[in-house]
Amino acid sequence: MNDGHAVVDLGDLRPGVAPVPLQLRLASTGSYDLNVTSANSGRLRLGSSDWYVPYSVAIGGNSVNLAGARTISGTAEGGLRREALPIQFLIGDTSDRRAGTYSDVISISITAR
8 A cells, every 4th residue: 555545456357256355444433434436436447448347345244336425334332443344346247358457446535423
């Protein structure tokens, strides 16, 4: 991670869960909201072309709808709480797609409630 940005390589795209061991680590003394957005609305895009591969994300076991902003809420349990929320990428149909490097930009923001 560099300056709050991380590049995640999903490897060769195959339908199913991408084998990427990734976690979002946070520390909180109260309730919080995670807001997740995708630049391509949940589609990995081949350069500036019209070729896409659909995908979805789950954070801490919560499915995220990348077609629009999605908020996940964390609860307050008193005192300092540290969490490591697993992030999973579920790759959709890759058949009949051109070879190349597909990408998207996901933004995750955390705000206190």
